Amino acid sequence: MKIDIKDVLKRFRPLLGLIILSVIVSLISPDFLTVGNILNVMRQTSINAVIAAGMTFVILTGGIDLSVGSILALCGAIAATMISTGFGVAATVFATLALGILLGVLAGIAITKGKIQPFIATLVAMTLLRGATLVHTDGKPISTGYDAAADAFAWFGTGYVFGIPVPVILMILVFIISHYILKHTRFGRYVYAIGGNEEASRLSGVRVDRIKIAVYGICGLVSALAGIILTSRLSSAQPTAGAGYELDAIAAVVLGGTSLAGGVGTIFGTFTGALIIGILNNALNLLNVSSYYQMIAKGAVILIAVLMDRKK
Amino acid sequence: MSGSPVLQMKNICKSFPGVKALNDVSLNIYAGEAMALLGENGAGKSTLMKILSGVYTKDSGEMIFKGKTHSPKDPKDAMNKGIAIIHQELNLIPELTVAENIFIGREPVNILRKVKYSEMNAEAKKYLEQLGEKTLPTAKVSSLSVGQAQMVEIAKALSMNAEVIIMDEPTDALTDVETENLYKVIRNLKAEGKALIYISHKLSEVFDVCDRATILRDGTFVDEKPVSELDEEKIIQLMVGRPISDRYPRCHCEVGDIVFTAEGLTNSRITDVSFSIRSGEVVGIAGLMGSGRSEVAKSIFGEMHLKKGKITLMGKELRINHPSEAIKNGISYVSEDRKQLGLIIGMTIKENITLPALKKFQTALSKISFGKEEEVSKEYIDMMSIKTTGPSQRVVDLSGGNQQKVAIAKGLVTAPKVLILDEPTRGVDVGAKKEIYEQINILKSKGMSIILISSEMPEVIGMSDRILVMSAGRIAGEVSGADATQENIMKLAISNIKNAV
Numbered sequence: 001m002k003i004d005i006k007d008v009l010k011r012f013r014p015l016l017g018l019i020i021l022s023v024i025v026s027l028i029s030p031d032f033l034t035v036g037n038i039l040n041v042m043r044q045t046s047i048n049a050v051i052a053a054g055m056t057f058v059i060l061t062g063g064i065d066l067s068v069g070s071i072l073a074l075c076g077a078i079a080a081t082m083i084s085t086g087f088g089v090a091a092t093v094f095a096t097l098a099l100g101i102l103l104g105v106l107a108g109i110a111i112t113k114g115k116i117q118p119f120i121a122t123l124v125a126m127t128l129l130r131g132a133t134l135v136h137t138d139g140k141p142i143s144t145g146y147d148a149a150a151d152a153f154a155w156f157g158t159g160y161v162f163g164i165p166v167p168v169i170l171m172i173l174v175f176i177i178s179h180y181i182l183k184h185t186r187f188g189r190y191v192y193a194i195g196g197n198e199e200a201s202r203l204s205g206v207r208v209d210r211i212k213i214a215v216y217g218i219c220g221l222v223s224a225l226a227g228i229i230l231t232s233r234l235s236s237a238q239p240t241a242g243a244g245y246e247l248d249a250i251a252a253v254v255l256g257g258t259s260l261a262g263g264v265g266t267i268f269g270t271f272t273g274a275l276i277i278g279i280l281n282n283a284l285n286l287l288n289v290s291s292y293y294q295m296i297a298k299g300a301v302i303l304i305a306v307l308m309d310r311k312k
Numbered sequence: 313m314s315g316s317p318v319l320q321m322k323n324i325c326k327s328f329p330g331v332k333a334l335n336d337v338s339l340n341i342y343a344g345e346a347m348a349l350l351g352e353n354g355a356g357k358s359t360l361m362k363i364l365s366g367v368y369t370k371d372s373g374e375m376i377f378k379g380k381t382h383s384p385k386d387p388k389d390a391m392n393k394g395i396a397i398i399h400q401e402l403n404l405i406p407e408l409t410v411a412e413n414i415f416i417g418r419e420p421v422n423i424l425r426k427v428k429y430s431e432m433n434a435e436a437k438k439y440l441e442q443l444g445e446k447t448l449p450t451a452k453v454s455s456l457s458v459g460q461a462q463m464v465e466i467a468k469a470l471s472m473n474a475e476v477i478i479m480d481e482p483t484d485a486l487t488d489v490e491t492e493n494l495y496k497v498i499r500n501l502k503a504e505g506k507a508l509i510y511i512s513h514k515l516s517e518v519f520d521v522c523d524r525a526t527i528l529r530d531g532t533f534v535d536e537k538p539v540s541e542l543d544e545e546k547i548i549q550l551m552v553g554r555p556i557s558d559r560y561p562r563c564h565c566e567v568g569d570i571v572f573t574a575e576g577l578t579n580s581r582i583t584d585v586s587f588s589i590r591s592g593e594v595v596g597i598a599g600l601m602g603s604g605r606s607e608v609a610k611s612i613f614g615e616m617h618l619k620k621g622k623i624t625l626m627g628k629e630l631r632i633n634h635p636s637e638a639i640k641n642g643i644s645y646v647s648e649d650r651k652q653l654g655l656i657i658g659m660t661i662k663e664n665i666t667l668p669a670l671k672k673f674q675t676a677l678s679k680i681s682f683g684k685e686e687e688v689s690k691e692y693i694d695m696m697s698i699k700t701t702g703p704s705q706r707v708v709d710l711s712g713g714n715q716q717k718v719a720i721a722k723g724l725v726t727a728p729k730v731l732i733l734d735e736p737t738r739g740v741d742v743g744a745k746k747e748i749y750e751q752i753n754i755l756k757s758k759g760m761s762i763i764l765i766s767s768e769m770p771e772v773i774g775m776s777d778r779i780l781v782m783s784a785g786r787i788a789g790e791v792s793g794a795d796a797t798q799e800n801i802m803k804l805a806i807s808n809i810k811n812a813v
Contacts, residue, residue, distance in 0.1 A: 185678045186670045193667055196656035203615060203645065203653055204668045204722065205636035263658055 014256045014272040017305060021276055025283040032286060039165060045278030046167035047072075047226045049271060051245055052252035053178045054219035056270045059253050060182070061215050062195045062262025063118035067107060067125035068223040068249055069242035073133040075100050076227035077142055079153075080237035084145040089152045097224050103129065104220020108213030122216075126246070137239040144235050157233025167229045174222060178267045191215060195262025252277055255305050276301070318343040318507050319364075319382070319395075319476055324373035326359055333359045336373075337533045339509075339526050341476055346498060346508040348518040348539070351528035352551055352741030353711040357511055360528070361478055364509075365397045366390035378475075396469035397478040400739075402461050406454035411436035413453055414468045439467040443497050459490030466497060477501065478509040481739065483517060487601045495521050513741060514768070515544045529553055552743050559746070560774025563753040567593045567777070571761045572643075572730045574612060577621035581607040582785045585621070589730065591759040594752065596776030598769065598801050604785040605765045606648055609732045613638045613645040625729065639668050644728035646719050648735035648765070654719040655707050662689035662703035664718055669725045692721035697747055713744030720748065724755075731755065732763045737771060749775060769798050783808035 026033040051068050058065045075096045082092040103125065110121040144150040159166040182188035190211045193201040202208045226245075231237045256273030258265025280301055284294045317340035326334040334356045341347050351357050362368045364375070366384030375382040377393065384390035387397075404413045411433045412419075420428045420435070436449035445463045453461060462482060469477050479498075483491045498508060498521045510522050518525055519539060527534040527550040534550050548559075568591035577585040582604045589595045597605045610616040612623060614632035623630045625641055632638045638645070647653035655664050666673055666685050673688075675681050689703040696717040700710060707718055716736065723731055733752070737745045752762060752775060766772045772779055778792040781804035789804040791797075 184680060186674060186680060187678070189663065189667070189670060189680065193656050193659065193663075196658045197652070199653050200647075200656050201667070203613075203635050203647060205639040205726075206667070207634065207636055263656070 011257075011266075013308070014269045014276070014305075017255075017308075018272045018276050018279070021279055021283075025279060025286075029283065029286040032283065037282070037286075039168065041275075041278050041282045042168045042171070043165045044282065045274050046165075046171040047229055048245065048248045048252060048277065049171050049274035050174050050222050050226045050229070051219075052249040052256075052270050052274045053174050053267060054222035055246075055249040055253050056178065056256075056258060056265065056267055057182070057191060057215045058118070058219050059250070059258055059260060060191050060195045060262055060265055061212055062198070063111065063212065063215070064122065064250070064260075065104075065107070065216060065219045066119065066122040066246045067103070067129060068219060068226075069245035070126045070129035070133065071100055071103050071220050071223035072227040072230065072242035072245060073237070073239065074103070074129045074136070074227075075224035076231035076241055077133050077137050077237040077239065079228055079231050080142040080144050081136070083149050083153045084143060086147075086149070089149055092149075092153065093156075093228060096228055097221055100220040100222075100224020100227070101217045102220070104216040104218065104223070105213055107220070108216030111216065112209040112212050130243075134239050137237065139239050141239070142237045144231065144237075150235065153232050154235055155232070157229050157231070167233070170225065170229065174225070175267060175271050182267055187211065187214070192263055195259075195264070197263075248277060251302050255302060276305070317341055318378060320374075320376045321360070321364065322374045322376070324360065324363060324375075325371045326363060326368060327371055332531060334363075334370075334531045337528060337531070338536075339533075340536065341507045341509060342524070343475070343507050344502050344505045345523040346502060346510050346521050348522035348525040349509055349511045349528070350515075350518070350525055350547060350551055351534075352743050353713045353739075354530075355528040355551070355741075356531040357528060358480075359531075361397060361480070361509070361511070364390070364476075365395055365478065391472055391474070394473060394475040395478070396472060396474035396476070398462065398465045398469065398480065398482065400481040400484055402458075402465055404453045404461055404464060407452065409450050409452055410440070410447055410456070410464050410467075411449035413464055414439065414449075414471050418472075435471070436467065439470045440464075442470060443467055443500075444493075457487075457490070458485040459487065459493065462486070462490075462494065463497070466501075474506070476507045476509065478511070480511045481513065482510070483512065483514065484739065485601075513739060515547055518542075518547070519544075527551055548742050551741070559742075560771065561746070561749055561753060562594075562775050562777075563757060565592045565753075565757045567591065568759060571626060573622075573624040574608075575622040575624070577608065577611055577618060577623075579607075579611060579617060579619045581616070582611060585611075585782075585785075585787055587780055587787065587790075589761045589763065591729075591761055592756055593778070594756055594762045594764055594776045596772035596779040597763060597765045597782060598767075598772045598779050599782030599788075599805050601767065603782040603805065605767075605782050606734055607785075608782070609645055609734055609763065609765060613643060613732065615645075639726050639728075642726075642729040643732070644668075644723040644726055644730070645732045646723040646734060646736060648738060650715055650719045655715060655722070657708040657715070658706065660704050660706050661693065661698070661700060661710075661718055662686060664707055665689045665692050665703075665721045665725055668722060688725070689721075692725065696721050696751060713740040716740050716748070717744070720751065728760070730761045730763065732765070734765045735767065736764070737766075737768070769801060773798070773801070781805050 031037055055065060078099060079092050079096045082095060107121050107125045110116050111118050144153055156166055161169055182191060190206050193206060194208055194211055198208055230241055252273035253270050255276055256269030258269060280298055284297055319341040321339040324334050324337045337356060337360060349357050363370045366387045366389055384393060414436045415432050420431050422428055433449040440447055443463050443466060447456065447460050482494060486494060501508060522539050524536060524538050525542060526536045529551060570588050571591045573588040575586045585608050599605050607616060611618050614634050614637055630641055651657060662685050673680050673685050686703050693700060693703060698714050698717045707715055736748055756762060764772060764776055773796050778790055779796055780790050781788050781801050783805050786808055788807045791800050
């Protein structure tokens with residue numbers, strides 16, 4: 001088989017960007033390329049990356065999900081409440097993830113059966129759920145407490161397995177499973193097909209509505225997982241947690257080369273996209289750039305990356 | 313009538329990576345005449361037109377327009393020089409008015425850059441009247457029929473003083489009345505001295521409106537001849553390089569038992585449609601545009617909701633609410649619009665072919681077996697003789713005829729008992745058409761029941777065992793054998809319309 005150099009370059013452009021960025025950063029800051037710092041970057045990236053994986057499913061169908069940050073906050077708060085009121089870790093995690101799926105599925109139903117545009121439906125969800133979080137927390141952080149259950153729960157955010165932080169392991173698991181689903185299963189093929197041409201997919205016998213609802217359910221699930229990681233790491237749930245996370249997730253997906261029109265993109269691209277954002281944050285910290293300028297730098301890098309992607 | 317050509321394209325060559333699209337092609341266009349540009353899909357017609365209209369630049373060769381070298385920088389430049397192209401898919405903005413579309417980018421403005429609407433509308437009206445169009449300049453394009461929208465495109469070309477007007481498959485989506493109207497406009501344009509290039513797969517049209525024909529084959533120039541020296545058989549022979557003996561090679565197979573019955577199908581678009589079909593039978597559905605032909609198919613297939621009616625397949629009554637249920641029960645539908653409804657053109661051939669039957673390719677952990685997928689798609693590529701580099705080629709890179717074959721393969725992969733083909737040869741060249749007809753025969757001889765919907769009357773007559781004629785949402789009658797003539801079908805097709813008036 002003939003290998004098309006241009007095609008390969010196009011496919012691996014996000015990875016190329018990641019490598020170039022890493023080389024530049026390691027030249028400027030010798031602290032960057034240390035095992036400790038790399039693991040640090042990965043752990044900092046994990047929350048955004050996990051959400052971005054779910055966002056990839058949604059964007060591949062041609063949709064968008066703005067409610068991920070609010071789902072994270074509400075699920076995180078529920079988790080903190082459950083742990084602090086004596087539910088076990090297993091029950092808490094199970095209930096929290098189930099709640100995430102439910103919230104995503106509800107948005108999916110509003111989009112498919114209610115025929116509301118994804119942007120609007122998830123904007124509504126974002127607002128409603130943030131409000132629900134504020135009501136539930138009364139605007140104050142909820143501590144997970146100091147008992148054995150709280151200590152066990154803290155493992156998700158602060159634990160290590162073979163020297164690797166648990167959030168990093170969870171992130172890698174999420175990406176391996178997502179890759180398998182998207183590239184190797186019928187469901188994944190349908191996700192791409194719907195993004196490519198929704199009408200033609202339906203006429204090919206694809207249950208478009210069901211797939212779309214499931215996709216928002218997946219996005220809700222990973223948002224809840226991100227909520228567990230964050231709450232566990234901080235040993236408390238913040239009412240304003242996750243605000244603006246939807247934009248970081250979308251940025252990671254787009255940096256990874258996934259088309260906002262749907263149908264085109266890879267989960268691997270999203271992973272590199274999330275890492276690029278993570279490394280950028282890390283590098284600007286290492287270089288002592290003020291957080292105000294960090295946002296400007298981040299915006300500029302995303303702009304350049306997207307512009308490069310437009311030019312063929 | 314023949315003078316020296318107003319536009320000459322001489323020895324044009326154009327290569328794309330891996331393919332020589334045009335090799336030494338010449339084309340002469342004469343003022344006051346329509347030149348038919350004919351050839352199979354992939355013969356190089358579009359490439360040639362794209363060079364003329366500034367989309368591509370030629371590798372070598374020469375273009376002379378009104379005595380001067382013509383080398384357009386881009387489509388806008390070509391248009392300013394007087395060459396307008398009217399695409400098959402019209403390029404109008406639906407939410408703007410007719411006048412706004414005609415003058416888009418060139419609106420007359422006053423000193424404050426405010427558009428002078430009254431002047432613009434009056435100008436637009438002038439051009440529309442020149443075409444005998446009663447459409448108001450202030451009407452939104454979204455409210456127009458396809459035929460009216462096309463007139464807006466022609467008005468736009470006139471407003472830019474186009475001297476050469478290229479029409480690509482202009483009648484493809486027109487009703488018969490609209491087609492007649494278009495012919496009238498074309499004759500007027502010729503009388504005014506405009507030069508036309510007319511691209512169509514419907515050969516009969518060439519004799520209706522064109523004066524000469526240029527025939528291309530595989531990117532090379534075959535011949536230029538006055539239409540008076542040609543007939544359809546001759547044109548086909550020049551296009552494919554060999555005579556095609558029988559254009560509609562219908563096989564008379566043994567028909568079996570009744571497989572499928574529709575009784576009293578009724579919804580907002582169709583009324584009381586009943587018919588049945590036996591195994592090994594091809595039932596044609598004819599009728600004018602908008603008569604409800606496709607709606608019958610969509611209602612059976614679960615894409616349109618049925619208010620009343622009963623569908624029976626192999627003696628079992630079916631309730632179909634979604635296309636997936638129709639497919640599961642053994643009904644396939646190949647849509648009339650392969651790009652919008654039939655295929656996912658950004659995906660590969662194999663991904664398209666297997667999409668309706670993906671369940672069959674599943675192994676443990678709901679993993680798709682890529683090997684089996686590849687193998688089955690190869691079988692269909694061979695069976696349909698799809699010209700491709702392989703199952704992993706993207707459908708968007710195939711020619712129209714090959715795309716259509718992928719769409720049909722997609723309909724077959726579920727091994728249906730009833731196959732509904734809606735305009736299976738629209739925009740498909742003569743060679744590929746014949747291959748599709750032969751495939752229909754093979755399926756028929758294997759006992760498949762086929763419903764063939766088509767607006768090309770010779771095709772329905774030639775390929776169907778019986779023909780149902782629809783008129784205003786109802787089945788107006790059935791013809792077969794010696795009664796299946798264009799006249800009889802037409803009479804039935806307009807019968808309910810007259811009653812309604």
